[in-house]
Amino acid sequence: MTIDAPALKDQPVIVGGGVAGLATALFLAPQPVVLLAKAPLGSEASSPWAQGGMAASVGDDDDPALHLADTLAAGDGLGDAAVARRIVDGAPGAVAALARLGVRFDRDGQGGFALGLEAAHRRRRIVHAHGDGTGRELVRALGEAVRRTPSITLIEHVDVRRVLTDERGVAGILAVGPQGVLVLSTACVVLATGGVGGLYDDTTNPVGSFGHGLALAARAGAALADLEFVQFHPTALASGSRPLPLVSEAVRGEGALIIDATGRRIMDGVPGAELAPRDVVARAVWQELARGGSVFLDARACLGARFAARFPGIDAACRAAGFDPATMPIPIRPAAHYHMGGIAVDGEGRSTVAGLWACGEVAATGLHGANRLASNSLTEAAVCAAWVAESVAGAAPRRHAEPRPLHHVPPAPRTERVRGLVSRHLGVIRDGDGLTEATASLLPLAREGRAAADPALVGLMMAVAALRRTESRGAHLRADCPGRAPHPAHARLTLEQAVAHAEALSRPALALAKNN
Structure with missing residues (x-):
């Protein structure tokens, strides 16, 4: 398709073709929006690969209070109870809304939802589709709904390279597509780009899921949170x-x-x-x-x-x-399966940068704490998409300024030089020496401006976050810090702070080298 960038000026731009991005676009209708996807819908996002389903208290023996208790227990002391309560309360309604949009959930003999059981759930509350094809069915139904919704301009095969800013916040996006460089002027961007599994040699995620949205947000100045918490699925084939x-x-x-x-x-x-x-x-x-x-x-x-x-x-x-x-x-x-950390957002999905929202796995809402409860991720994406859409629709319009120009177009990201480092030092079990080594090795890669820069930036921020959490909790186990802090807290981190921390670690080594 021919992209008429001037005609799309000032429309909200949603980046990501998974459940979070598709649902946000649909919930914003009939407000005009632009939805950007790196590949054809359903072919590269993590959502179609989700097998388990959506956790929701729809069974006769269940209620949101039980779902909340299980969610907070899995989160190992770091779950945000207020956020979790809102999400589990909204889960049954989200399932019903998706069914109305055409999602064909599996049913039992009486016409109710066929419910599965997964780890750390005390009730059978997993609503699924086609047995183990829930994510694929969600993306199919939502993708078809997006294609028939006239207010949504869907542009596929577009790789977003930067979120552009001015002194007031978001001012546009810079992307590369079949027609070359694309700049869309907008004061509203929603990142719905998935997780970080592609930074690891062993992952269940698409290999392109390297933390793309985290890099975009960090370079735009947004704070990230809980980056050290990576969930490893125990049963990959x-x-x-x-x-x-x-x-x-x-x-x-x-x-x-x-x-x-x-x-x-x-x-x-x-x-x-x-x-x-x-x-x-x-x-x-x-x-x-x-x-x-x-x-x-x-x-x-x-x-x-x-x-x-x-x-x-x-x-x-x-x-x-x-x-x-x-x-x-x-x-x-x-x-590597799911990232509990992400872009720090408030209860409406807003980041610390004006005009930048995040939804789905790329966002750190506080629902998952230190360890995600099974099948809460699709639920979070669907429930929070409605919050984000309402917030975007209600945002006060501001006078638009042209984005600051970039001197060059960043190259397409590649992870080969990063995966080994991240896999060795940010795996199931970590230690301070390995994290320090990862930090020292990733900092120059993040700075060099080549294809490894964005994946290295994400890995660097994860390593610094893991170094700063000197305890073992949930999915973060430090072999050299096996104890638990008495008062655990969420940890926010900006790119500037991560680089300063990494530089401080390297100074003693530089001083030693000079003395020798």
Whole structure:
């Protein structure tokens, strides 16, 4: 399509083609908006890969108070109770709204939602679609709704390189697409760009999910929060594929067991066993692998021949890797899966930069705390999209100024030079020496202005955040700081602060080199 940038001037711009971006655009209708996606809808975002579903207290034996309690318990002392309460209260309504938009959720024999069970939930409250295809179904339905909504200008194959600012805040975006460089003037940008899994060698995310929105926001001056908290899914299919196929937690919810090569249950005796919080299970699997063992997920007894009907996508991935989950244990390993940290936002999704909002995984709302409760992410995206849309629609218009010009167009980001560092030092278990090494190595990459700069910037800020949290909590385990702080707090960090911290770490080494 031919892009008429002047005709789109001053319209809100939403960056991201997953559930958060699509829902925000739809909730803003009939206000004109521009929706930018790096690839065709449904092909590269993390949302279509979400298998488990949406957590919502829609069962007869459930209520939002129970959902809230489970969410805060998983968050390990860092969940924002007020935000979590708003989101879990809004979850049933969000599910109903999505159903009205055409999402075909799985139903039981009475026409109600078929509910699954996942780790750390005390009730069956996971609303799913096509067994293990919830994210794919959400993006299908929302994408079709976006394409038929005349107020939404959808532009695909566009890679946003910078959020442009002036002295009052957001002033536009700079992107690159099939027609070359694209500059859209706007005082309102919503980032809905997903997570950071692409910074790791082993991940369940699209390899392009390197923290794109975090880099955009940080370079625009926004504060980020809780960057040290990366959730590793304990049951990724150990195969030669990259990214690693996910074996949904819902499989364990149906009774699958985690075993070693001898058949011993490695979660035996752990509170919650296979359905313990994800950080607990991921560490147990990681430690078994670190000892040189092998770990498997065994669904033969609980599902057997029913596996393919309940989890068709997982069954296909296993068979492609040479395993029949109905008759064979599935080899597994932890993989980077979800980022609890992100752009620091308030209760309306606004960042610390005027005119910049964030929604979905890229935002740090406070819902997840130090460890995300399973299937709360799609719920958060759908509920918070309505908040963000209302805030954007109600924002007072301001006189527009042209964005400050950039002297050059930043190159397309590449992660090859960053993944090894992040994987080694920001994995399931960290320590101060490794984090310091990562910080020293990532700082020059973030500064050099080449393709590794934006991924390195995100990794640098994550490493500094992890260094500054000298405790172990939730998904952040410091081998050299195993204790817990008595009064945990969220930690905000700007790019300027991260660079200053990294520079301070490097000064003693420079002084030593000069003295020698």
